[in-house]
Amino acid sequence: MSISEKLQTIAENEQKVYDSGMTKGIEQGKKAEYDAFWDSYQDYGNRTDYRRAFNLKWWGDKNFYPKYDMFIKGAPNDGFAESTITNLKKRLEECGVILDFSGATAFSYVFNSSKITDIGVVNTTGAPSLGSLFNSAYSLKNIDALILKKDGSQAFSNDPFRMCQELENITIEGVIGQNGLNLQWSTKLSKASIESVINCLSTTTSGLSVTLSKAAVNKAFETSVGANNGATSTEWTTLIGTRSNWTISLV
Amino acid sequence: MAKTIIARDGYIFTDGETYGTQIRLAEGVSESDFYEITEAEYEEILRKNVEVLESGI
Numbered sequence: 049m050s051i052s053e054k055l056q057t058i059a060e061n062e063q064k065v066y067d068s069g070m071t072k073g074i075e076q077g078k079k080a081e082y083d084a085f086w087d088s089y090q091d092y093g094n095r096t097d098y099r100r101a102f103n104l105k106w107w108g109d110k111n112f113y114p115k116y117d118m119f120i121k122g123a124p125n126d127g128f129a130e131s132t133i134t135n136l137k138k139r140l141e142e143c144g145v146i147l148d149f150s151g152a153t154a155f156s157y158v159f160n161s162s163k164i165t166d167i168g169v170v171n172t173t174g175a176p177s178l179g180s181l182f183n184s185a186y187s188l189k190n191i192d193a194l195i196l197k198k199d200g201s202q203a204f205s206n207d208p209f210r211m212c213q214e215l216e217n218i219t220i221e222g223v224i225g226q227n228g229l230n231l232q233w234s235t236k237l238s239k240a241s242i243e244s245v246i247n248c249l250s251t252t253t254s255g256l257s258v259t260l261s262k263a264a265v266n267k268a269f270e271t272s273v274g275a276n277n278g279a280t281s282t283e284w285t286t287l288i289g290t291r292s293n294w295t296i297s298l299v
Numbered sequence: 300m301a302k303t304i305i306a307r308d309g310y311i312f313t314d315g316e317t318y319g320t321q322i323r324l325a326e327g328v329s330e331s332d333f334y335e336i337t338e339a340e341y342e343e344i345l346r347k348n349v350e351v352l353e354s355g356i
Binding site: 294 | 301311312316317318319320321322323324325326327328
């Protein structure tokens with residue numbers, strides 16, 4: 049190797065060392081910036097009031113990387129309203145962060161007009177009412193589990209599922225026993241989800257009604273592929289026959 | 300035995316709170332509690348409900 053070649057190699061190596069240090073420095077800077085923001089925003093994990101915390105379109109997949117678990121207390125009203133976060137469940141898993149609603153005492157438009165498609169577990173047992181929890185969550189497709197009180201005392205009076213037009217999958221645990229439930233907007237609701245809803249209706253109340261989408265029932269309980277006749281199927285009538293204390297409406 | 304009522308085409312059954320084209324009545328609930336409204340009337344009720352909800356946001 050000639051002297052000029054050696055000098056060239058040294059210069060290139062120096063550049064690589066410089067670039068490497070620069071990259072490391074940027075990463076360190078980003079990490080420091082990330083920590084500074086989320087340490088402050090989540091009060092080093094001590095924050096419990098998430099009212100309007102991730103509200104409006106500025107909160108999306110590009111910047112929603114929470115650092116600490118969120119054990120919510122009080123009323124997380126508008127917590128994710130109008131946010132452009134999409135798969136909330138996946139992002140929380142990626143961040144290794146728990147979102148726990150069990151300490152929430154009220155729910156007002158928490159996911160209103162957001163772009164959220166997937167939510168993991170929503171434990172509502174700390175609240176006397178579901179309020180307008182999922183109201184106008186136009187993009188919501190999957191709720192892994194909606195946990196209700198076992199005594200059926202929670203109110204559903206503020207249409208918690210109003211305009212949930214994309215909702216396909218929901219598993220409900222607990223008992224629905226106060227107000228009627230209205231899922232008429234969810235025309236894509238799966239069979240398992242509809243069964244979950246019916247099976248959660250209290251067997252001891254009277255004077256209550258549940259409304260479902262006739263299109264969803266027709267599809268979910270159809271007797272053969274494409275028949276679209278589930279609302280008259282034996283399987284459907286048998287299912288709702290287990291809750292003869294409820295008026296069950298299809299619209 | 301629980302009864303199911305089915306509205307005529309273009310109509311919706313309601314008792315003022317529950318709406319449906321096909322309603323399986325709970326035991327003890329009378330068919331006479333329900334009456335038919337037109338789909339247009341139903342759409343108007345939905346529209347007004349949205350206005351009430353949005354004014355409360």
